[in-house]
Amino acid sequence: MTALLPDYRDPALTARFLAAAQALLGPRGLTSDPDLLAPWLTDWRGRYTGRALAMASPASTAEVAALVRLCGEYGVPIVPQGGNSGMAGGATPDTSGEAIILSLRRMSAVRALSAAEGQVVCEAGVVLQTLHDAAEAAGMRFPLTLGGKGSATIGGLIATNAGGTQVLRYGTMRAQVLGLEAVLASGAVFDGLTVLKKDNRGFDLKQLLIGSEGTLGIVTAACLRLLPASTARVTIWAGVPAITAARSLLRHLQARLGDALEGFEVVPAHCLASVLAHQPAARSPLAGAHGWHALIEFMSSRLDPAGLQEAAEAALAEAMEQGLLDDAVIAANDKQADEFWALRDGISAAERARGPAVQHDISVPVEKMPEFILAASAALEAEFAGTRAVAFGHLGDGNVHFHVLAPQGAIPGEWETREGKAISARVHDLVCAWGGSISAEHGIGQMKVDELARLADPVRLQMMRAVKQALDPAGLLNPGKLLKP
Amino acid sequence: MTALLPDYRDPALTARFLAAAQALLGPRGLTSDPDLLAPWLTDWRGRYTGRALAMASPASTAEVAALVRLCGEYGVPIVPQGGNSGMAGGATPDTSGEAIILSLRRMSAVRALSAAEGQVVCEAGVVLQTLHDAAEAAGMRFPLTLGGKGSATIGGLIATNAGGTQVLRYGTMRAQVLGLEAVLASGAVFDGLTVLKKDNRGFDLKQLLIGSEGTLGIVTAACLRLLPASTARVTIWAGVPAITAARSLLRHLQARLGDALEGFEVVPAHCLASVLAHQPAARSPLAGAHGWHALIEFMSSRLDPAGLQEAAEAALAEAMEQGLLDDAVIAANDKQADEFWALRDGISAAERARGPAVQHDISVPVEKMPEFILAASAALEAEFAGTRAVAFGHLGDGNVHFHVLAPQGAIPGEWETREGKAISARVHDLVCAWGGSISAEHGIGQMKVDELARLADPVRLQMMRAVKQALDPAGLLNPGKLLKP
Numbered sequence: 001m002t003a004l005l006p007d008y009r010d011p012a013l014t015a016r017f018l019a020a021a022q023a024l025l026g027p028r029g030l031t032s033d034p035d036l037l038a039p040w041l042t043d044w045r046g047r048y049t050g051r052a053l054a055m056a057s058p059a060s061t062a063e064v065a066a067l068v069r070l071c072g073e074y075g076v077p078i079v080p081q082g083g084n085s086g087m088a089g090g091a092t093p094d095t096s097g098e099a100i101i102l103s104l105r106r107m108s109a110v111r112a113l114s115a116a117e118g119q120v121v122c123e124a125g126v127v128l129q130t131l132h133d134a135a136e137a138a139g140m141r142f143p144l145t146l147g148g149k150g151s152a153t154i155g156g157l158i159a160t161n162a163g164g165t166q167v168l169r170y171g172t173m174r175a176q177v178l179g180l181e182a183v184l185a186s187g188a189v190f191d192g193l194t195v196l197k198k199d200n201r202g203f204d205l206k207q208l209l210i211g212s213e214g215t216l217g218i219v220t221a222a223c224l225r226l227l228p229a230s231t232a233r234v235t236i237w238a239g240v241p242a243i244t245a246a247r248s249l250l251r252h253l254q255a256r257l258g259d260a261l262e263g264f265e266v267v268p269a270h271c272l273a274s275v276l277a278h279q280p281a282a283r284s285p286l287a288g289a290h291g292w293h294a295l296i297e298f299m300s301s302r303l304d305p306a307g308l309q310e311a312a313e314a315a316l317a318e319a320m321e322q323g324l325l326d327d328a329v330i331a332a333n334d335k336q337a338d339e340f341w342a343l344r345d346g347i348s349a350a351e352r353a354r355g356p357a358v359q360h361d362i363s364v365p366v367e368k369m370p371e372f373i374l375a376a377s378a379a380l381e382a383e384f385a386g387t388r389a390v391a392f393g394h395l396g397d398g399n400v401h402f403h404v405l406a407p408q409g410a411i412p413g414e415w416e417t418r419e420g421k422a423i424s425a426r427v428h429d430l431v432c433a434w435g436g437s438i439s440a441e442h443g444i445g446q447m448k449v450d451e452l453a454r455l456a457d458p459v460r461l462q463m464m465r466a467v468k469q470a471l472d473p474a475g476l477l478n479p480g481k482l483l484k485p
Numbered sequence: 486m487t488a489l490l491p492d493y494r495d496p497a498l499t500a501r502f503l504a505a506a507q508a509l510l511g512p513r514g515l516t517s518d519p520d521l522l523a524p525w526l527t528d529w530r531g532r533y534t535g536r537a538l539a540m541a542s543p544a545s546t547a548e549v550a551a552l553v554r555l556c557g558e559y560g561v562p563i564v565p566q567g568g569n570s571g572m573a574g575g576a577t578p579d580t581s582g583e584a585i586i587l588s589l590r591r592m593s594a595v596r597a598l599s600a601a602e603g604q605v606v607c608e609a610g611v612v613l614q615t616l617h618d619a620a621e622a623a624g625m626r627f628p629l630t631l632g633g634k635g636s637a638t639i640g641g642l643i644a645t646n647a648g649g650t651q652v653l654r655y656g657t658m659r660a661q662v663l664g665l666e667a668v669l670a671s672g673a674v675f676d677g678l679t680v681l682k683k684d685n686r687g688f689d690l691k692q693l694l695i696g697s698e699g700t701l702g703i704v705t706a707a708c709l710r711l712l713p714a715s716t717a718r719v720t721i722w723a724g725v726p727a728i729t730a731a732r733s734l735l736r737h738l739q740a741r742l743g744d745a746l747e748g749f750e751v752v753p754a755h756c757l758a759s760v761l762a763h764q765p766a767a768r769s770p771l772a773g774a775h776g777w778h779a780l781i782e783f784m785s786s787r788l789d790p791a792g793l794q795e796a797a798e799a800a801l802a803e804a805m806e807q808g809l810l811d812d813a814v815i816a817a818n819d820k821q822a823d824e825f826w827a828l829r830d831g832i833s834a835a836e837r838a839r840g841p842a843v844q845h846d847i848s849v850p851v852e853k854m855p856e857f858i859l860a861a862s863a864a865l866e867a868e869f870a871g872t873r874a875v876a877f878g879h880l881g882d883g884n885v886h887f888h889v890l891a892p893q894g895a896i897p898g899e900w901e902t903r904e905g906k907a908i909s910a911r912v913h914d915l916v917c918a919w920g921g922s923i924s925a926e927h928g929i930g931q932m933k934v935d936e937l938a939r940l941a942d943p944v945r946l947q948m949m950r951a952v953k954q955a956l957d958p959a960g961l962l963n964p965g966k967l968l969k970p
Contacts, residue, residue: 116736117852161685172683188944197882198657198848199922200646200696201937202929202949202967207692211685228740251601255713258787302743363683367602397682437684444687452686459673463956464687470955471948482687 017074018054021100024066028106030056040084040101041093044151048089048446051097052079057106061181061189061220067102068218069187077479078102080214082156083127085148087361088445090160090213090481099479104155107220110134118226119178119195124155124219131224140226143170147345155219161211163441168396169262169299170227172441173210179223180206184216185472195223208467213443214478216471228301232308235297235337236316238328239290243268243370243395246294249324250396253296256315260308263297264396271347271392278350285329285340294325294395295344297337347392348401356406356415358423364436366398373400376430380404384423399440402427428455444482453484494583502559503539506585509551513591515541525569525586526578529636533574533931536582537564542591546666546674546705552587553703554672562964563587565699567641568612570633572846573930575645575698575966584964589640592705595619603711604663604680609640609704616709625711628655632830640704646696648926653881654747654784655712657926658695664708665691669701670957680708693952698928699963701956713786717793720782720822721801723813724775728753728855728880731779734809735881738781741800745793748782749881756832756877763835770814770825779810779880780829782822832877833886841891841900843908849921851883858885861915865889869908884925887912913940929967938969 022030031037032054042049053076058064071078077099081091093099107123110131114120115138122131128142128149135142146152146164156162158180162173170176179193192206209217240246243266250264269291276282286293300308309330319325331337351357364372377389386407391400404423406415428438432455444452453461461483468475468483475485507515516522517539527534538561543549556563562584566576578584592608595616599605600623607616613627613634620627631637631649641647643665647658655661664678677691694702725731728751735749754776761767771778785793794815804810816822836842849857862874871892876885889908891900913923917940929937938946946968953960953968960970 161689163683163685167683174689184944184948188947190944190948191942192945194920195850196848196920196922196925197851198648198652198879198884198925200648200924200926200928201922201941202945203697203701203952204646204659204692204695205945205948205952207689208952210689212688216688228743258713363681365680366682394683399683435679435681437681437686439685440681440683441685443685456686457676459669459675460677460687460690462673463669463675463690466955467688467690467693467952470951 013074014053017070017076020070021054021056021067024070025056025058025063029058029063030054040081040103043089043092044085045087048092050093050095052093052099052101053097055101055103057103059106061183064102064183064218064220065187065189068183068185071100071476072185072187072474075474075476076100077476078218079478080104080155080159080218082124082153082159083148083151085151086156086160086445087442088439088447090443090445090478091156092446094480102218104153104220111221113138113226115140115226119223120226121193121221121223122154123221124153126154128152128154128157135226136229138226139229141229142176142224143227144173144176154222154224158210158219158222159212159214160443163394163397163399165263165265165394167394168264169259174207176224177206177210177222178225180209180219181221182209182217182219185474185477190217193221193223211443213445213482215468215482216477218477230299230301232300232303232305233297233334233337234309234312235331235340236295236312236328237285237340238294238296238316239286239288239326240292240294240324241290241326243292243373245324246292246395247367247370249294249319252319252322252324253315256318257298257311260298260300260303261296261396262299263295265295265344265393266395266400267293267295267344267347267392268390270388270390271351272343274350274354275343275346278353279346282343282346285343286327288327290326295340351390351403351405354405356410356412357403358416358420360402360424360427361399361440361442362402362427362431362436362438363397363399363440364431364434366396368434369395369398369400372434372436376402376427379430380423380426383426384419397440424451446481449480449482449484452482498559499538502555502561505555506539506541506552509555510541510543510548514543514548515539522586525566525588528574528577529570530572533577535578535580537578537584537586538582540586540588542588544591546668549587549668549703549705550672550674553668553670556585556961557670557672557959560959560961561585562961563703564963565589565640565644565703567609567638567644568633568636570636571641571645571930572927573924573932575928575930575963576641577931579965587703589638589705596706598623598711600625600711604708605711606678606706606708607639608706609638611639613637613639613642620711621714623711624714626714627661627709628712629658629661639707639709643695643704643707644697644699645928648879648882648884650748650750650879652879653749654744659692661709662691662695662707663710665694665704666706667694667702667704670959670962675702678706678708696928698930698967700953700967701962703962715784715786717785717788717790718782718819718822719794719797720816720825721780721797721813722770722825723779723781723801724771724773724811725777725779725809726775726811728777728858730809731777731880732852732855734779734804737804737807737809738800741803742783742796745783745785745788746781746881747784748780750780750829750878751880751885752778752780752829752832752877753875755873755875756836757828759835759839760828760831763838764831767828767831771812773812775811780825836875836888836890839890841895841897842888843901843905845887845909845912846884846925846927847887847912847916847921847923848882848884848925849916849919851881853919854880854883854885857919857921861887861912864915865908865911868911869904882925909936931966934965934967934969937967
């Protein structure tokens, strides 16, 4: 799909492009220094390493637009990049060395924040943690968080429609975006920052840009919603007899406490054991052994802490009577609540330390998830001898991280290389058969581009390709990501 | 944009097309009988009358798809139609007589409803009132309603991203749609009915179809969200000293009762007087005279009625102390609450009866609406001698219906024809200058297609045209609506 000029690799032409870009962006705005480039050529999981002509770091939307026009003139592909903490290689250039990285990190201003309106305007390079701090300073909160909050940028979070642990109540990044500014492939600026609660002037183009992974435009700024800070938090660690009981518990708590239910994560015994082995200081919140655990969090900006705790305790007591849980403990304070979350957040690292695994970020309809976990685990363990399947995470969103662990004695690296593709194909086939998604929250990037091409509904693929062709006819925006040319 | 066959008006070819369509759809599925067609050739406001080859009424998604393919072969334009209660002529064919009307009304099944999951799958032809009844029978509610609920269909509500009086809390139709099925211009079926809370497999094509007014695809079914039925309702009629005070009152109530605030409508003295004159049995809820009135409704599915009323009364008392309202009355029962709403809902008819007016459905950012109303009213009344501007409606959404009333003695019909275009252009120019939308909730249809072309950001228009061209290259889906060819 890329339309490079025939003589693109001509060094003189490349030099002319780089000089023009340098003149446009100034000394801080462009670098080809290998040492400065190196950290941004590999994704943070270390799976992909590419090459690039240079890294551009424009300081304003106007500079982004001018650079995109320049790239269009010279046929230079553009790889937009935020915090470089994506999970699917979507911000890593390919190995041709023909693209430039377009870093948005210098565009890091919080342009405006209004607690009264519940709105904040951030540039694309604002780091999520910075936004959390700015909101908190104004007595508000931004209702999306995730592990990479110290590096993930607003632009990247929008481009990948990021999820996290509060989606159950507040939705993904899409639900937080009230307005958007982006630079299109033509270099034109899509100016959609003004927030209108109602606006029926045709197609909602903002929605098309959210989650498009930089293939349709480059997010330069956004207006995001803020909510009043929470005044009460109740965090619970529960032992549940089975994953099906966890689903019933979820429904019960939703019925009893409505949308005060903010998090509902499931952790199988295997994952808890891995974390306890990996974190010497960690302790299991419950004395007994349980097949499954649920980490449950309620938040309220209206109920006082005592009122919320009382309601939570009543709902848990009912659940225990109904056999939906075996045992539960309510965190006595924020410190203990954070310890519960540290167990949950430590799973990925602990599982990695325990041995090789093939990982999947998948979703199915919420109601079907327990049965899917049981059926898919059994299928994978039967078909790949010696493996063990574990699933953990966002049961309330119908989204789990589904890991297939290597047999005892498998050689790290060698085993994944040999078995990984077949295992993932089987998991993804099952997900599709259950009506699910092969990428629940991490996106497609370069990691799943072949699997998407293999498994997506041809009608959707055709629509996506037509839209891509319409909005980026030269194919210069993040080529090779999301859609195969 | 339409690509009719050169010999399209050839009667033999037309006859062949109609015979093929008849064979496809069966005796109930197609009619060219002028008496049967007549009611569907004029929009319900009586502003537009068109002609059509025939009206097709397929009974299934497969029949819609086959018909669209047939229309593609013969180059026959398609005008999708639901309840024919749209406000912008979007479902009325043009006067060429070359198009067919594609009625979705026979596809009227509620395919599935799950109270536990909070989901209902409706075909496009399900009438909104029918959905309300089905939800109520299951102890649930569908959180969108509007005046035309007895005729408006789910397909039309999605195609126009309908609003109504609960948007403040629950959002527009877009926010209710969990999944979507549509037939594309190619005749392919976009199958997006399976609901996944998280799915990052590329562009969110469903969002592109919502609000596209039948120009990108024909909605055939949708999965919609249901909420638990409300158990408590508190409805208030308040007299407020000024429109700016109404905004402060809105913010105060949102801060105090959070999202239990479900409706916040404003009614100026002029509109209340019109309704009282037009409805002899109606009475003003308050004894005194007030410049502005606010109709406020709280709903809760968790608080009991006494608890909700207590919270509302406390918030109102605070507001009165702060001078945000002059007087207020809480509806004693549902009957009185319905009477309050009848005053609000009667405004359009009462204003029509009082004399000629040019009407606008506009939005600006919520914070700016009071100042916009004051500034725009002053500008219009100064520039069009003898007119009077009134604005009423959804202040909480930044969306009012802005009417410019004819001078005393103006001749109905004659005055609008002479002055309407200039008045609307001036109102729309002001709206754009304030960062607003010339169509907040009614859509573009054929009514505002010229104004959109005149006023829309060229970058957006270009993006929309590119997407339209990509997904409907022959331009057969609802031509002449939303976008000028």
